[in-house]
Amino acid sequence: MAEAFFVEDVSANGGDLHKILAQELITKEDGKEGTALLNRLHLRETLATECYHGGRNESFAFGPTKAGKWTDYDLCAAYPTALASIGSPAWDKAYGTTEPSDFTDQVLGFAYVHFEFPKSVRFPTLPVRAPGKLIFPLSGESYATAPEIALARSLGASITIQEGFVIPCSSDEKPYFPTIKKSLEHRKAAWKAGNDLAEKLHKAIANSIPGKMGQGLPPKRDSKDYSRKVPPCRITQAFLAAHITGMIRGTAGEILNRLPKSATVISVTTDGFITDSSLAEVTAACKGPLASILAATRESLTGDPRILEEKRSAKRLLPIRNRVIATLAPRPGGNLILSRSGIRTPRQYRSTSQKNEWLRNQFRERVPGLRLTQESWRQTAGHPNSDFQVGLEYDFDRQLVYEGMERCGRSGHGSFSSRPWHSLDDYRVAAAAFAEFRKSSCLRTQEDLALFDDHMKIQRARNQKDNPIPKDPLSILMHAKRSFLRALVRGDLGLDPYAPLPRKELCLRINRELAASPHKAHLEVTEDDLKNARRTNSTYTAGTIPRIRLVEDFFERMEAAFPGGTLEKLCVPLEEQGEKGNKTSLIYLGKTAVLFCRP
DNA sequence: AGTGTTCAAGCCAGTCTTAC
DNA sequence: GTAAGACTGGCTTGAACACT
Incomplete structure (x- = not known):
């Protein structure tokens, strides 16, 4: 649907689909006509594909929070806005470079980099792929896009580009803008007409265009089976797909790092985050270069430069792990903040408030080795047995720091903040140590964290070559x-x-x-x-x-x-x-x- | 004090079983 | 079909007792 909308809208406006997607007509082996990526870009597609990661999903806290005003902010139509913001790419001027300053927020750029952030950076912004997820450590190697590299440099990171290239863009013309604008106008019209279904449909179309650009890309080096699971579509485009997701990860990272040091951030999920920072502080944090690009695009698209909206708020929260969070105390008139990440609740719990209550109780009464059923997205695609099991413990995307005890139901539970891991290796050690630790313990108190710390030290020592140290x-x-x-x-x-x-x-x-x-x-x-x-x-x-x-x-x-x-x-x-x-x-x-x- | 010996415990890699 | 867990057998090491 989104694919057809994009293709038809571009043609209807007299746009050149091949030009804006960097394609050209070729004669294939069998003598038939077909399209292919421009020759100049063909060899670079692999690097761009490696830079195509999903959204930034991280949990920065674990256990009951203090009382305050916790707000869930959302980046409005993040991916479509990022696509609309791209200036006309000069595909044929693509050039290889290892000069970090070439990677500005005004170009399409992709690189394999070595990096190190200053220790003071609370939210490092370069993605590092760990098995099954992205983490954001203080140092390491990353496949990153130009906006992310520009942001990392502005945060004081030292960057060495191992391999990279840049495609200059002309800001005079924004070739993807009209289609996104058209789609948002359709949505607005449907909303005005009270046509709920049409409104949802147009919202889905706008959001799917960037997603379709990432469909059927060649597999990444670390992918589980080395075959394209989904075929590419007419608008598959590695460079745009990678840039868009990089731009949004970058914008989220830029805002988080511009919040006052006193602000606590609970989590970030692709295009939104939860914090106790005030609206004024958050608005001020949206003045950085990346957010400004989105704000200007947003203003042209809708007449309103605001890029964030307040979605829900609560008085006390219970962050558990990535995308799993419950509300401990709501605010008068406020919607509950609840995300279960597909964790299946028993059938008798129907309303959001019942499900929230259930998750809170599960967390409070959890025992070592607890496993809940998480429905996977594949279930809907006809794979009945593709559920997997998850626990209600932190996923250790970051290193936990004990803050104090907080009330959780009738008893107390530790409240933990976090700091970034120094490297991917630190994360790996922690993940392996926690897999061992959770078999016999839960993480509730300062003492538990100290015990877990011992497990990590053991794990690290055992990782040394020729060091036969026992496990327990x-x-x-x-x-x-x-x-x-x-x-x-x-x-x-x-x-x-x-x-x-x-x-x-x-x-x-x-x-x-x-x-x-x-x-x-x-x-x-x-x-x-x-x-x-x-x-x-x-x-x-x-x-x-x-x-x-x-x-x-x-x-x-x-x-x-x-x-x-x-x-x-x-x-x-x-x-x-x-x-x-x-x-x-x-x-x-x-x-x-x-x-x-x-x- | 030093050395020999034995049995149990711990560890690891490979294979089988079970749950989803 | 997959992945985690249970089981097994071979190997190494440590604790304890025996002997010179």
């Missing part, structure tokens, strides 16, 4: 105890004054210090333990034990019992595990200490 914290504590004893009997790590002491005395000293430890049953040492520690095949490696709380507590006690000992050296270096720099290891072969650096 208690086993790691036992491992730490063995490593300590092995160092002790050899007189390493500043323990040399104690090595000659009789085993009996060493045992006494250790066990006396452990008398007050809650884990003394596991840690108490026998003379046999010291004997075994002295064996030639009893080795240990410095710099490998994760700094979980149990281990830190144990090492503190042992350093008190053996002043001068530097057991800290057994732990993973503080400056952050792995990758960066060489790891210095002490490996004992026989009675001789061998010190070497791992490459």
Whole structure:
């Protein structure tokens, strides 16, 4: 429908469909006439396709919020407006470049970049693909569009373009504008005539045009099966599709970063976000370069330069995960803020308020490993068994930060804010650690978060090559105890004054210090333990034990019992595990200490 | 004090089973 | 059909006891 509307409207206005979609007529292998992408762009389509990501969907908070005025703002007709804003692309002037300043918000530009944002940036804006989702870390590699690169630079990010190209655009003419305008006029007319169905239809058409441009693009490098699932349509256009989604992610990111530091943002979903920032503050945040482009286009389209509308508001919210949020306390006369992301409610819960209540209760009473059925979009396309299971825990798109306890029903629950991950790797470690953690625990309190933090440290240590660290914290504590004893009997790590002491005395000293430890049953040492520690095949490696709380507590006690000992050296270096720099290891072969650096 | 030995526990990779 | 979970067998390591 949208495809036909676009094609017919362009022709009706005397526009050149091939020209605005960068196509030309060719003779195919079989001698028949057909259309193809301009030769100059053909090789670049792959890079543009890699830059075509979906919308920015992120949850920035977890658990009950404080009381306030939380508002759900929406970018009006985001994708159609972004399409209408594009100036006439000079397709035949496309050029390759690695100069970041070539990627302005006035061009179509696509690049594979290395980037690093300053730590102070609350909402980094370059998308990084993780399995099944997009994340926005402080540093990494990204396939990004020109508006996103321009925005990242304005936020102080350092950017290196590995591979990129730019298609200049002339702002004198906006070839996609008339069609979008026509579609919005149809919608307005239907609304005036009270024709609800026609209004919805024209809204759907306008929103579908950018979507159709992304239909049937070649598969991305990391796609699950390497085949086009949907064939391309007449208006499939990688460069426009990628630019439009990049422009909207960029605009959302620009607004979020221009909000006052005091503002709390709960979540962002493609073309909307929820915050406690006032309308005045949000309006002021819409004065950035990208938002201004949309505002000018919006004004030409509708006569109104506002790009945001307030949709719903509430007094207290319960953000859970990406696109899953309930209202804890509504505002008088306000609509409930509820999104379930397809989580199926039992049939007896019909009204929005009942469903909201149900989700709140599910969250409050959740147990480890809870699984709810999420209906997938494929169900509607005739795949009856394509539902999947989701829990009601945070999805760790960002690193959680404990803020305090808040009331949640009759009991309390931690309220968490978040900060961006430093890198994709940090996200991966957290996701893997949480998969393990959630089997036996829920994340409700500060203590739970600390426990999870231990799981992440373990996960990170286990990711190091040749570091056979056990999975569970208690086993790691036992491992730490063995490593300590092995160092002790050899007189390493500043323990040399104690090595000659009789085993009996060493045992006494250790066990006396452990008398007050809650884990003394596991840690108490026998003379046999010291004997075994002295064996030639009893080795240990410095710099490998994760700094979980149990281990830190144990090492503190042992350093008190053996002043001068530097057991800290057994732990993973503080400056952050792995990758960066060489790891210095002490490996004992026989009675001789061998010190070497791992490459 | 040092070394030999044994049995249990933990881990991993591969295979089978079950739920959706 | 897929993916998660359960099960299995081989291997390594550690704890404990025995012996010199």
